[in-house]
Amino acid sequence: MSKKVIGIDLGGTSVKLAILSAQGEIQKQWSIETNILNDGVAIVPDIIESIQEQIDLLNLSKEDFYGIGMGSPGKVDAQAKTVIGAYNLNWSSLQEVGKAFEQAFGLPFYIDNDANVAALGEQWKGAGNGQPDVVMFTLGTGVGGGIVVDHQLVRGLAGTAGEVGHMVVDYDHGFDCTCGNKGCLETVASATGIVKLARKYSNEFAGDSTIKARIDRGDQVTAKDIFDAAKDSDKFSEHVVDQFARYLGIATSHIANILNPSIIVIGGGVSAAGNYLLDKIDSYYRQYCFPQVRDVTKLKLATIGNDAGIIGAARLVPTDLD
Amino acid sequence: MSKKVIGIDLGGTSVKLAILSAQGEIQKQWSIETNILNDGVAIVPDIIESIQEQIDLLNLSKEDFYGIGMGSPGKVDAQAKTVIGAYNLNWSSLQEVGKAFEQAFGLPFYIDNDANVAALGEQWKGAGNGQPDVVMFTLGTGVGGGIVVDHQLVRGLAGTAGEVGHMVVDYDHGFDCTCGNKGCLETVASATGIVKLARKYSNEFAGDSTIKARIDRGDQVTAKDIFDAAKDSDKFSEHVVDQFARYLGIATSHIANILNPSIIVIGGGVSAAGNYLLDKIDSYYRQYCFPQVRDVTKLKLATIGNDAGIIGAARLVPTDLD
Numbered sequence: 001m002s003k004k005v006i007g008i009d010l011g012g013t014s015v016k017l018a019i020l021s022a023q024g025e026i027q028k029q030w031s032i033e034t035n036i037l038n039d040g041v042a043i044v045p046d047i048i049e050s051i052q053e054q055i056d057l058l059n060l061s062k063e064d065f066y067g068i069g070m071g072s073p074g075k076v077d078a079q080a081k082t083v084i085g086a087y088n089l090n091w092s093s094l095q096e097v098g099k100a101f102e103q104a105f106g107l108p109f110y111i112d113n114d115a116n117v118a119a120l121g122e123q124w125k126g127a128g129n130g131q132p133d134v135v136m137f138t139l140g141t142g143v144g145g146g147i148v149v150d151h152q153l154v155r156g157l158a159g160t161a162g163e164v165g166h167m168v169v170d171y172d173h174g175f176d177c178t179c180g181n182k183g184c185l186e187t188v189a190s191a192t193g194i195v196k197l198a199r200k201y202s203n204e205f206a207g208d209s210t211i212k213a214r215i216d217r218g219d220q221v222t223a224k225d226i227f228d229a230a231k232d233s234d235k236f237s238e239h240v241v242d243q244f245a246r247y248l249g250i251a252t253s254h255i256a257n258i259l260n261p262s263i264i265v266i267g268g269g270v271s272a273a274g275n276y277l278l279d280k281i282d283s284y285y286r287q288y289c290f291p292q293v294r295d296v297t298k299l300k301l302a303t304i305g306n307d308a309g310i311i312g313a314a315r316l317v318p319t320d321l322d
Numbered sequence: 323m324s325k326k327v328i329g330i331d332l333g334g335t336s337v338k339l340a341i342l343s344a345q346g347e348i349q350k351q352w353s354i355e356t357n358i359l360n361d362g363v364a365i366v367p368d369i370i371e372s373i374q375e376q377i378d379l380l381n382l383s384k385e386d387f388y389g390i391g392m393g394s395p396g397k398v399d400a401q402a403k404t405v406i407g408a409y410n411l412n413w414s415s416l417q418e419v420g421k422a423f424e425q426a427f428g429l430p431f432y433i434d435n436d437a438n439v440a441a442l443g444e445q446w447k448g449a450g451n452g453q454p455d456v457v458m459f460t461l462g463t464g465v466g467g468g469i470v471v472d473h474q475l476v477r478g479l480a481g482t483a484g485e486v487g488h489m490v491v492d493y494d495h496g497f498d499c500t501c502g503n504k505g506c507l508e509t510v511a512s513a514t515g516i517v518k519l520a521r522k523y524s525n526e527f528a529g530d531s532t533i534k535a536r537i538d539r540g541d542q543v544t545a546k547d548i549f550d551a552a553k554d555s556d557k558f559s560e561h562v563v564d565q566f567a568r569y570l571g572i573a574t575s576h577i578a579n580i581l582n583p584s585i586i587v588i589g590g591g592v593s594a595a596g597n598y599l600l601d602k603i604d605s606y607y608r609q610y611c612f613p614q615v616r617d618v619t620k621l622k623l624a625t626i627g628n629d630a631g632i633i634g635a636a637r638l639v640p641t642d643l644d
Contacts, residue, residue: 131479133476133478133479145580147580147581149471149476150474152472154455154471154581155582156455156581156582156583156615156618156619157453157455157582157583157584157618157619158582158614158615158618159582160579160582160612160614160615160618161580161581161582162580163579163580163582163612163614163615164579164580166579166612166615167575167576167579167580168572168575168610171572171610179612179613179614180613181609181610181612181613184612250490250493253489253490254489254576254580255580257482257485257486257488257489258467258469258483258484258485258486258489258576258577258580258581259469259476259478259483259580260477260478260479260480260481260482260483260485261478261479262479287503288490288493288503290482290485290488290501290503290506291501291502291503292480292482292485292501293478293480293482293485293488296478296479296480296482297478297479
């Protein structure tokens with residue numbers, strides 16, 4: 001029987017787990033709740049117990065696995081295999097995740113942050129289609145990213161490579177960012193960013209718009225509301241989505257000019273807006289991109305969605321195929 | 323005797339050549355003129371003859387070398403070892419450079435474009451100090467670049483990675499770029515770009531300035547004139563250099579956020595403005611950079627200048643030390 005890998009995608013509400021072949025096929029998939037009580041002290045023991053149960057259930061043993069890979073929120077030290085500052089897990093102090101797994105299973109253990117791991121998953125088995133050079137933008141509450149060059153994650157000196165959400169794209173009148181800067185991509189190209197853009201433009205827009213009317217009344221609007229209205233030809237929302245797409249077109253053109261990857265993957269919750277959004281980003285991307293690059297580096301929507309985490313985590317583990 | 327490498331830096335007026343140790347120490351250095359007559363047909367034969375002469379002179383043979391590395395202007399295909407579109411060599415058609423060298427010497431031959439090779443030289447033996455992740459900006463007539471990740475050049479799918487000069491940094495009122503776009507970094511942060519900035523601002527500036535007076539009279543000014551005047555506290559020139567530095571601060575911050583390299587090297591003819599320029603770029607870099615990155619990724623001036631080409635070319639050749 002060929003050896004397998006275990007992939008773990010640790011999130012704030014649930015932990016996704018899977019046993020995969022060395023080729024990245026999911027053979028067994030399950031999940032458990034994330035218990036964030038008491039500073040998240042039970043999280044790692046719960047995962048270890050759950051994996052041990054599955055291994056026993058399937059009559060497998062340590063020798064059947066190359067190792068275990070994990071994606072985690074927070075600041076991950078891939079070398080030391082530790083996590084700190086994962087606030088949605090209540091992990092504010094340093095967590096020796098690697099030590100716990102290595103002691104429990106005696107198997108090689110690898111960890112990286114969730115944005116990097118999702119990029120690796122999409123590069124390997126998703127929109128990246130196994131191409132060596134792939135970059136991913138994850139558009140959610142914030143904007144994350146991951147850079148894969150020659151099949152390897154680029155981590156950088158302090159492990160902060162891939163912080164594409166903090167490229168400043170509005171130099172002059174930028175919104176404040178949680179990082180302390182102004183005008184970061186994340187402030188305009190995330191689920192919260194598009195709402196900020198809508199509020200800003202609502203003062204300038206004169207025509208009729210259901211979304212503008214709701215903003216003016218002080219009602220909550222979401223990114224989905226704005227995209228839905230834009231798709232229904234609400235002129236105000238079309239303008240907001242257009243500006244949102246323009247900033248992403250600028251940012252993706254920078255990536256293409258710097259790295260010339262095969263594919264730039266657009267994923268995360270906001271990418272549910274689909275080809276409607278992708279086409280708008282692509283139009284600005286092509287405008288700003290170096291002409292020799294724009295027909296080579298392609299923008300694509302993420303394809304494996306929620307599985308990117310476990311697949312990318314599994315990819316962290318070296319196998320005989322590498 | 324330990325095996326050596328040969329490094330070739332091919333330029334429009336001269337070819338720099340060297341025999342180096344596997345550690346990158348220059349043991350013998352010489353140069354020949356570049357004969358660009360007749361579509362540059364003599365260039366490669368001249369280089370081959372010159373290398374053969376030196377090898378004979380030093381009583382060396384093929385067995386004393388790991389191989390030959392070369393940096394070339396134009397569009398280089400590192401895989402096919404060909405060059406096309408090197409207009410300052412009069413090479414407009416495809417040149418089978420690799421075949422010629424391999425036939426002449428029976429040694430492994432490697433080639434890349436001059437900006438990549440200079441980046442590799444600075445990464446290995448210059449300001450990069452041998453750190454694995456280093457990015458170089460070359461500020462000359464245009465703006466070139468090279469990206470080194472994990473000691474390897476990043477080439478990208480079409481070999482155009484490192485085109486940092488074509489990141490669009492002025493979205494709104496950008497100058498036309500030779501690439502067909504508007505507002506590329508190269509249009510504002512090169513030797514020609516700073517003169518364009520000066521012409522633009524000369525209409526808006528009201529005070530006294532020797533540089534503005536010369537522009538208004540229709541006299542030629544150079545990048546060096548503007549930097550010299552700025553260093554002499556000419557207010558107009560200070561403003562021009564400040565804007566020039568701001569665009570470079572933005573572009574270097576993008577690189578730092580995306581790749582988090584150890585060092586971003588500022589080289590090329592314009593970098594002769596030295597620490598005066600570097601400090602101004604650094605101040606904007608720090609303003610725009612993700613806070614977790616700005617104290618990690620450092621900006622430095624290039625240190626090996628004209629030797630970066632031959633040293634980087636030599637570095638293309640794999641040795642027993644790799």
